[in-house]
Structures are given as structure tokens and as C-alpha cells.
Amino acid sequence: MFLSTEQLKKLDHDGYLIVKDALDPKKTVDRVFNEYEFVLNKLCYELFANGEISSTYDDLNFDQRVIAVYNETNRSHVQYFDFSLPLEEIDEDTPMWHGPEVFKLLTNSDLLDIVESVIGPEIHSNPVQHIRIKVPNQSFDVNSTKEQPKKAGFNTSGATVWHQDQGVGTEDLDDTNMLTVWIPLRKTTEEMGCLKVIPRSHREDQLFEFCTADTNHGAGIPERFFASDQMIPLPVDKGDVIVFNKKLVHGSLENESDQVRVSFDIRYNPIGEATGRKWFPGFNARSKNDPDSVLTDPVKWAESWVQAKNKLVSEGTPDFYGRWSSDNPACA
Numbered sequence: 001m002f003l004s005t006e007q008l009k010k011l012d013h014d015g016y017l018i019v020k021d022a023l024d025p026k027k028t029v030d031r032v033f034n035e036y037e038f039v040l041n042k043l044c045y046e047l048f049a050n051g052e053i054s055s056t057y058d059d060l061n062f063d064q065r066v067i068a069v070y071n072e073t074n075r076s077h078v079q080y081f082d083f084s085l086p087l088e089e090i091d092e093d094t095p096m097w098h099g100p101e102v103f104k105l106l107t108n109s110d111l112l113d114i115v116e117s118v119i120g121p122e123i124h125s126n127p128v129q130h131i132r133i134k135v136p137n138q139s140f141d142v143n144s145t146k147e148q149p150k151k152a153g154f155n156t157s158g159a160t161v162w163h164q165d166q167g168v169g170t171e172d173l174d175d176t177n178m179l180t181v182w183i184p185l186r187k188t189t190e191e192m193g194c195l196k197v198i199p200r201s202h203r204e205d206q207l208f209e210f211c212t213a214d215t216n217h218g219a220g221i222p223e224r225f226f227a228s229d230q231m232i233p234l235p236v237d238k239g240d241v242i243v244f245n246k247k248l249v250h251g252s253l254e255n256e257s258d259q260v261r262v263s264f265d266i267r268y269n270p271i272g273e274a275t276g277r278k279w280f281p282g283f284n285a286r287s288k289n290d291p292d293s294v295l296t297d298p299v300k301w302a303e304s305w306v307q308a309k310n311k312l313v314s315e316g317t318p319d320f321y322g323r324w325s326s327d328n329p330a331c332a
């Protein structure tokens with residue numbers, strides 16, 4: 001679905017746009033979710049075989065099963081489901097998931113039509129991409145003093161701190177026309193910790209300073225730097241997508257519900273522009289100029305990530321955890 005002039009104006013004006021009914025909830029979104037039910041099953045059997053959990057929890061539904069596994073192991077397993085790699089501590093055993101349904105969603109033509117409306121017909125799938133599986137706060141206490149593995153912080157639970165996506169890549173991303181697409185894999189209410197945005201914050205045309213937060217959720221923009229009282233939550237239904245500008249200030253709310261919040265955030269940029277993480281593999285998703293360069297094989301996509309991982313393991317991870325240092329003077 002191509003965006004109308006009116007929708008494009010709204011995106012330009014507000015910095016974000018909710019596209020209702022952009023994707024077929026059953027044929028597209030549910031299939032991705034079903035693939036993750038399979039992945040969760042695989043995880044349970046592996047953890048059980050390793051003696052890390054006492055049951056495979058076969059009789060529980062997705063939410064109950066995720067919560068049971070996180071609780072019993074006292075750590076997040078989101079990396080097992082994620083289709084990107086962490087920025088540090090990568091080893092041969094770092095898991096990831098690059099399944100065919102994920103690839104189908106990344107290359108879905110309805111989605112690419114929306115993206116083309118904004119960035120043009122030469123479309124590169126940017127490798128800064130995640131699944132977020134946020135368990136209810138009540139079931140997994142991220143603020144607990146009980147020792148938790150460092151990697152458990154990201155994507156686990158709780159709110160995502162305020163940030164602009166431009167600030168999460170290397171500096172070369174400043175010149176890239178990147179578009180973020182946020183896709184709920186199920187209905188996402190305010191209570192479940194939906195996305196929150198500061199409308200029009202992209203219009204100041206600046207990258208705000210990020211400060212290293214004292215939580216384990218990574219660097220974020222302190223509220224004193226922008227009009228945080230302008231915050232609006234963006235609850236969405238399955239099938240809707242949210243697109244937003246790389247300079248839009250956004251984050252997400254706490255998951256106060258008893259359901260697990262599952263969403264994708266993926267990004268696209270014009271072919272040839274910097275992705276902000278050059279050691280991760282993107283791919284051409286659509287091209288009028290060079291149709292042969294378009295990747296259509298999910299297996300090749302998965303292989304490209306395995307290759308990237310092997311290279312990072314053998315050569316070491318780049319010295320990059322974000323462009324913000326913990327002694328950023330703006331944060332004092």
C-alpha cells in the first residue's frame with residue numbers, strides 16, 4: 001500500500017505515522033508469530049536438555065511459557081529470537097533466529113510499498129533490527145538486586161528509554177535517510193507497554209545528547225533536553241504498522257499487563273547509504289535500478305548473518321557500544 005499525499009504530509013509534520021491495516025494480520029503477522037512459537041519450543045527443549053529448566057513447559061501458551069523460562073533461568077532469552085546480533089560479547093554460541101517468515105515480513109511487498117513512498121524505490125534492509133519480547137514487569141523484576149547477566153538488560157522488560165534512532169548507529173548514519181518501521185506481532189495496548197513518541201521532535205533537526213542511563217537499558221536522552229510532557233502513547237492493533245523519522249524522540253512504556261509484548265522494529269535506507277552498523281549485513285530488498293541485486297532467498301539471508309557472526313568472533317567485536325561515552329559532559 002503506497003502512502004497518500006496526506007499521510008506523507010502527516011509523517012513529515014509529526015515525525016511518525018500510524019498506518020492502519022497495513023499488513024494482513026493472519027497471512028502475514030500470525031505466520032511470523034507462529035514461527036516464534038516454534039522457536040520458543042526449540043529453546044525450551046535445549047534448556048531442558050542442558051538441565052537449565054525442570055520442564056519443557058509444553059502445556060503452557062506462548063506468554064506463560066516465556067515467563068516460566070525467564071523466571072526459572074533468571075535471564076532474558078531474547079537474543080535467541082533476535083534477527084540481529086548484540087554489540088558486544090559475541091561468541092560462537094550467541095544464538096539468533098533468521099527464519100523464513102521473518103524474511104518474508106522484511107520483504108513483504110505491502111510493507112515495501114509504504115517504505116518506497118517515503119525513501120524511494122531503491123530500498124536496503126538496514127541490519128539495525130530487533131524483535132522485542134517484553135515480559136510483564138510483575139513477572140520478571142528488572143530492578144531486582146538479584147544478580148542478572150548483563151545481557152539480560154536489553155529487550156527484557158520495562159520501558160525503552162527515550163532516544164532517537166539516529167543516535168544508535170555510528171556517525172555515518174547522520175547522512176542516511178533511514179526510516180524505522182515498528183510492527184506489533186499482536187495487539188499492543190498502553191498497558192502492555194506500547195511505543196511512546198514526542199510528536200514533531202524531529203523538527204528541531206538535531207541529534208540530542210544521549211546519557212548513559214543507570215538502568216541496564218542503555219543510553220538514553222534525559223527528559224530535561226526535550227518537551228517530555230508532549231509524550232503520546234501509540235497503542236496499535238495487529239496488522240497496523242508505525243513508521244517514523246530517525247530524529248523522532250521515542251521510547252516505550254512499561255509492560256504493566258499480564259501479557260507478553262512482542263514487536264519488531266526494522267529499518268530501511270536508500271541503497272548505497274551507510275547503515276550505521278557496517279559490520280552487520282543488510283540486503284537490497286527492492287531496486288528498480290538493479291533488480292538482480294535484490295535478495296529473495298531467506299537461506300542466503302540467514303547465512304549472511306552466520307558469516308558476519310563468525311567474522312566478529314574471529315576478528316573481535318568493533319569498539320562500538322554506541323557513540324555516547326559515559327563521561328559525556330552534557331550529562332553532568
Ligand SMILES: O=C(O)CCC(=O)C(=O)O
Nearest residue numbers: 132160180182251252265
Ligand atoms: O519497542 C520498543 O520498546 C522500542 C522500539 C524502538 O526504539 C524503535 O522501534 O526504534
Ligand SMILES: [Fe+2]
Nearest residue numbers: 163164165250
Ligand atoms: Fe528506537
